[in-house]
Amino acid sequence: MQTYDSMLAPVHTASYVRPTERMLTALKGVSAATACAKLHQTGITRTFIDGPVPLHREPDVTVIGGAVTLEFLPQREDVFSGAEQEDAERKTALWGVLESIQPGDVLVVSAHGSHFTGCLGDMLVRYFKLRGGAGIVVDGRVRDAARIRALGVPVWCTGVTPHYASQTELFPSAFNVPVGVGGVLVTPGDLIVADEDGAVAVPQANAVPLGEDSLAHQDREIFARQRLDEGGRLSDYYPLTGAGLSEYLVGRAAEGAS
Numbered sequence: 001m002q003t004y005d006s007m008l009a010p011v012h013t014a015s016y017v018r019p020t021e022r023m024l025t026a027l028k029g030v031s032a033a034t035a036c037a038k039l040h041q042t043g044i045t046r047t048f049i050d051g052p053v054p055l056h057r058e059p060d061v062t063v064i065g066g067a068v069t070l071e072f073l074p075q076r077e078d079v080f081s082g083a084e085q086e087d088a089e090r091k092t093a094l095w096g097v098l099e100s101i102q103p104g105d106v107l108v109v110s111a112h113g114s115h116f117t118g119c120l121g122d123m124l125v126r127y128f129k130l131r132g133g134a135g136i137v138v139d140g141r142v143r144d145a146a147r148i149r150a151l152g153v154p155v156w157c158t159g160v161t162p163h164y165a166s167q168t169e170l171f172p173s174a175f176n177v178p179v180g181v182g183g184v185l186v187t188p189g190d191l192i193v194a195d196e197d198g199a200v201a202v203p204q205a206n207a208v209p210l211g212e213d214s215l216a217h218q219d220r221e222i223f224a225r226q227r228l229d230e231g232g233r234l235s236d237y238y239p240l241t242g243a244g245l246s247e248y249l250v251g252r253a254a255e256g257a258s
Contacts, residue, residue, distance in 0.1 A: 012096060012175045016188040019066040019204055023191060024104070026211030027064045032197045034214045039206060049182035049199040051113055051139045052156035056149045062195040063135030063154050065106040067186050069179045070097045072111045072119065072140070072170040094165055097175035098124060103132030106192040108201075110179035111140025116168040118143035118161045122151070129153050137192060137199045139182040140170075156199050223248045 027035070032048075039047045054061060070093060097107065107128060111119050120128075120136065122144035128136065135154040141161040142148060148155055165172065176188045184201050186192075191202040202210060224237040224244070237244045 012093065012100075012177065016176060017204070018102070018105075018189055019191050019207065023204060023207035023211075024064060024066075026208040027191060027193055027202065027214075028211075029218070030064070030193060030211055030214040031062075031218070032193050032195045032200045034218055035193045035200045035202055035210060038210050038214050038217070039200070039202065042206065042210075044203065044206070046184050047200045047202070049108075049137060049139065049156075049184050049186075049201065051158045051182040052137050052199055053158070054196060055142065055145060055155040055157055055160075057196065061154050062193075063106060064191065064193050065104045065134040067108045067188060067190045067192050067201070068097060068100060068105045069176055069181075069186055069188050070094065070107065070109045070119075070172060071174040071177060071179050072109070072114070072117065073173040074112075075166070075169055075171050092166075092172040093175040094119075094124070094172035097172075098127055098131070100176065101128055101131035101133045104134050105132070106134055106194070107136045108179065108181055108186050108192060109136070109138040109140065110181045110186075111138055111170060113158060113182075114140045114168070114170055115159065116161055116163055117141060117165060117170040118163045118167070119157075119165055119170075120148075120155075121164065122147035124165075125151055125153050125155070135192070135194060137181065137194060154194070156194055219252075220245075220248060223251070 036048050109119050117140055119138050119140050120142050125148050129151055138157040141159050142157045143161055145160045178187045186201045191207050193200045220240045224240045227237045
């Protein structure tokens with residue numbers, strides 16, 4: 001049998017462009033829902049990473065950072081079968097991607113929605129945190145859930161399993177390459193916005209204009225929400241158009257002048 005150890009090193013991109021501080025700052029305060037909606041309006045419609053949900057539901061947990069990617073592929077007995085897994089795995093893309101993590105990175109893992117492979121566990125997430133990683137999005141399972149929650153690393157996944165990374169049907173094949181995750185193309189360096197509504201991939205070129213437009217949109221929604229709470233009619237304040245929008249603009253102009 002041709003073992004993984006006899007193959008070439010895992011496929012990876014030697015270098016790629018991480019998001020700039022300006023891009024990250026532009027998206028600060030932008031929700032996943034708003035990012036998704038605004039991208040949709042520009043014609044980029046496949047941005048919501050379907051499947052992963054927060055492992056621990058805590059209020060106001062939001063992650064914004066640049067994507068580093070990891071690809072799992074199906075095992076095949078003549079290439080990688082999980083035999084001698086403990087020794088072989090440390091030579092795979094899983095170790096490679098974790099050792100490439102820089103502060104603020106978001107690890108995005110393509111695991112094909114597997115219900116059985118535990119892509120990451122306590123030790124690996126612990127190392128990710130020590131490297132300064134910001135959050136993890138996995139279209140598959142994790143293990144050691146209680147320990148991961150205790151670490152405080154925000155994780156979006158499809159569930160939990162007792163299996164370790166290559167115990168069942170997948171093995172880590174490539175890192176920092178384009179991946180398909182939850183029906184979305186994610187390339188290294190894309191920005192990830194993740195909160196209680198899920199995770200959204202934002203192309204770098206869209207980050208700054210999207211951020212500026214999104215914050216303005218969210219401010220309008222704050223105004224509309226306030227008016228509804230005060231007894232306003234839904235048709236007057238949502239969507240915020242016509243007289244309702246004029247009222248908002250007049251109010252904001254007055255605030256700016258004071």
